[in-house]
Amino acid sequence: MILLLVSVVLVFALLVSWISLVRQSRRFNVDGPSPLPLVGNAHLFVVKSSEFLNLVQRLSEKYGKVFRVHFFSTPYVVICHAKQAEELVSSIEHITKGRSYSFLTCWLGQGLLTSTGQRWKTHRKFLTPAFHFNILQNFLPVFCKNQRVLTEKLRGLADGRPIDMFPIIALAALDNVTESIMGVCMETQKDSQSEYVKSIEELSAIVTMRMQIPFFGEDAIFNLLPYKTRQDKALKVLHGQTNKVIEARRQELKKAKITALPDNNDIGLKNSMRSWTCCCSLKLMGKKIFFEKCLGNWYQRGRQNPFLGGRRPYFIRLPFRGRQDKPWKGFPGQDKQRDGSKRTGTEEGKITASPDNMDIGIKNKHAFLDLLWLAEMMGKKIDDESVREEVDTFMFEGHDTTTSGIVYTLHCLSKRRDVQEKVYEELKTIYGNEMHRDPTYHELAQMKYLELVLKESMRLFPPVPLIERRIMKDCEVGGLKLLKGTSVVMNIYQIQRQPDLYDDPLEFRPERFEAPLKNPFSWLAFSAGPRNCIGQKFAMMELKITISEIIKHFYILPAAQEPELSADLVLRSKNGVQVKFMPRK
Numbered sequence: 001m002i003l004l005l006v007s008v009v010l011v012f013a014l015l016v017s018w019i020s021l022v023r024q025s026r027r028f029n030v031d032g033p034s035p036l037p038l039v040g041n042a043h044l045f046v047v048k049s050s051e052f053l054n055l056v057q058r059l060s061e062k063y064g065k066v067f068r069v070h071f072f073s074t075p076y077v078v079i080c081h082a083k084q085a086e087e088l089v090s091s092i093e094h095i096t097k098g099r100s101y102s103f104l105t106c107w108l109g110q111g112l113l114t115s116t117g118q119r120w121k122t123h124r125k126f127l128t129p130a131f132h133f134n135i136l137q138n139f140l141p142v143f144c145k146n147q148r149v150l151t152e153k154l155r156g157l158a159d160g161r162p163i164d165m166f167p168i169i170a171l172a173a174l175d176n177v178t179e180s181i182m183g184v185c186m187e188t189q190k191d192s193q194s195e196y197v198k199s200i201e202e203l204s205a206i207v208t209m210r211m212q213i214p215f216f217g218e219d220a221i222f223n224l225l226p227y228k229t230r231q232d233k234a235l236k237v238l239h240g241q242t243n244k245v246i247e248a249r250r251q252e253l254k255k256a257k258i259t260a261l262p263d264n265n266d267i268g269l270k271n272s273m274r275s276w277t278c279c280c281s282l283k284l285m286g287k288k289i290f291f292e293k294c295l296g297n298w299y300q301r302g303r304q305n306p307f308l309g310g311r312r313p314y315f316i317r318l319p320f321r322g323r324q325d326k327p328w329k330g331f332p333g334q335d336k337q338r339d340g341s342k343r344t345g346t347e348e349g350k351i352t353a354s355p356d357n358m359d360i361g362i363k364n365k366h367a368f369l370d371l372l373w374l375a376e377m378m379g380k381k382i383d384d385e386s387v388r389e390e391v392d393t394f395m396f397e398g399h400d401t402t403t404s405g406i407v408y409t410l411h412c413l414s415k416r417r418d419v420q421e422k423v424y425e426e427l428k429t430i431y432g433n434e435m436h437r438d439p440t441y442h443e444l445a446q447m448k449y450l451e452l453v454l455k456e457s458m459r460l461f462p463p464v465p466l467i468e469r470r471i472m473k474d475c476e477v478g479g480l481k482l483l484k485g486t487s488v489v490m491n492i493y494q495i496q497r498q499p500d501l502y503d504d505p506l507e508f509r510p511e512r513f514e515a516p517l518k519n520p521f522s523w524l525a526f527s528a529g530p531r532n533c534i535g536q537k538f539a540m541m542e543l544k545i546t547i548s549e550i551i552k553h554f555y556i557l558p559a560a561q562e563p564e565l566s567a568d569l570v571l572r573s574k575n576g577v578q579v580k581f582m583p584r585k
């Protein structure tokens with residue numbers, strides 16, 4: 001009797017769930033497979049991760065360039081064409097990230113990638129200057145140093161054997177990002193067994209699994225599984241490391257007595273300028289001269305800036321705000337005292353912005369961390385937790401993405417000796433007979449053909465193949481009727497391969513980027529609009545250094561094995577991404 005009653009209740013519940021899902025699906029003007037009771041279409045997505053992109057492609061062939069599915073009760077709309085992506089990606093209203101990003105919040109909290117609303121706006125505005133090229137060029141020596149380690153490693157492997165480049169490049173990218181974001185050199189290229197590296201790998205795998213397999217996405221199920229314990233363990237290591245570095249930095253600044261500033265007690269501002277190497281000491285120059293000669297009307301403009309609410313802008317913003325088109329060259333005689341002698345690191349017992357401060361680690365190092373932490377000192381109320389979240393976000397966003405970009409560029413180049421030679425010729429024009437030396441920032445900007453190569457590689461193999469937004473109220477976007485709570489996935493991988501937007505879309509042809517695109521939203525490797533990639537210049541710099549240095553030293557040859565693409569957190573491959581190397585003469 002009880003069994004019968006339970007069965008009846010169960011059947012009734014399934015029926016109600018089914019009717020509600022079917023009704024919900026009919027409120028969209030987008031086609032898609034019929035949902036089943038309870039699971040919706042989740043069962044369709046129980047596939048190997050290397051099958052995921054193919055499955056999405058098959059569904060779009062069947063239901064159209066935009067289609068709808070249900071993961072349990074959550075509706076998803078998948079956009080596979082630039083025409084529909086354009087309005088959503090450029091919207092200032094639809095900036096909330098989709099449900100999949102919630103699996104990252106245990107790691108990244110409310111960092112720039114995962115946050116929304118006013119918090120995101122404030123942090124984005126605040127952090128944007130940190131990616132100005134004046135700042136980025138400080139990281140050039142870091143990238144070049146780590147690149148030399150990579151080149152040496154590859155030299156030992158350059159005998160024509162196939163090598164899976166993903167793990168090798170991932171360590172170099174991790175070294176680059178830890179040193180430039182956190183200011184610590186972890187040398188993971190030399191110690192790939194470090195707990196930190198292992199924890200990043202573990203956590204990435206768990207988060208990917210939760211995104212791809214709808215059943216693991218449900219907290220009620222996930223929390224009962226051993227994965228939860230493994231996730232907690234990895235998080236402890238990662239957060240512990242970030243907190244350790246933040247604390248070390250705090251002590252370092254204290255030790256360097258960066259707490260006293262002339263006049264306005266504006267310590268964060270002044271020290272940040274020093275840290276970012278943009279300005280010389282206010283004290284040495286004299287505040288008046290500084291404003292009149294160097295900052296000019298930036299100061300006034302800042303006062304009119306609605307974001308600043310008419311307040312005087314923080315110095316921290318000044319060097320970057322007004323004239324982003326002109327490189328900051330520093331002040332004349334920046335390294336000299338008024339009497340002509342070379343400036344020392346201290347003046348009257350206080351630290352000044354001399355280049356000679358390098359020994360106390362104030363300059364360059366910890367750059368991103370400095371900005372955040374000093375902002376906290378400036379009364380910007382960025383608490384320790386938020387600092388950690390932003391640092392973790394940049395660490396996360398800044399290494400797997402660039403790894404994927406580099407590795408798939410090598411894959412594309414391996415099949416095109418002619419393209420490699422064109423890049424090599426361009427490098428010869430830039431370096432002349434000094435091919436052995438490191439590039440300058442200016443020279444990186446001259447690598448125009450290499451830039452086309454990178455864009456074309458990231459078109460065919462976008463490091464971030466899918467992005468997602470959550471719709472916060474019923475609305476119509478780009479002709480699509482969307483319900484509150486819908487997750488909209490933009491399938492960058494497929495958008496960038498549309499035959500009506502790219503001739504012979506599957507062909508690797510860097511020259512296609514010499515002409516304007518048929519639709520500017522058909523290339524979304526760094527996304528577009530207000531939530532585009534804040535780190536794209538950082539990424540391009542790293543990609544250019546790595547690929548140009550590899551081409552300088554080696555021929556890249558194709559391996560027999562084709563990668564089985566897998567849309568994890570970034571575009572990976574289930575069987576590795578193999579190429580072969582031979583030394584250039």
Ligand code: HEM
Pocket residue numbers: 097112113114124393394397398399401402405462463464467468524525526527530531532533534535536538539
């Ligand atoms: C080839 C390398 C990279 C690619 C292809 C890439 C791509 C992207 C894409 C597509 C987004 C949009 C994500 C979304 O809408 O959900 C994004 C956002 C972001 N990226 Fe990158 N990225 C790269 C490198 C980097 C680097 C090196 C950093 C930092 C050092 C970085 C930091 C970020 C951050 C913080 C966001 C969130 C921005 C916001 O929501 O305001 N990225 N990136």
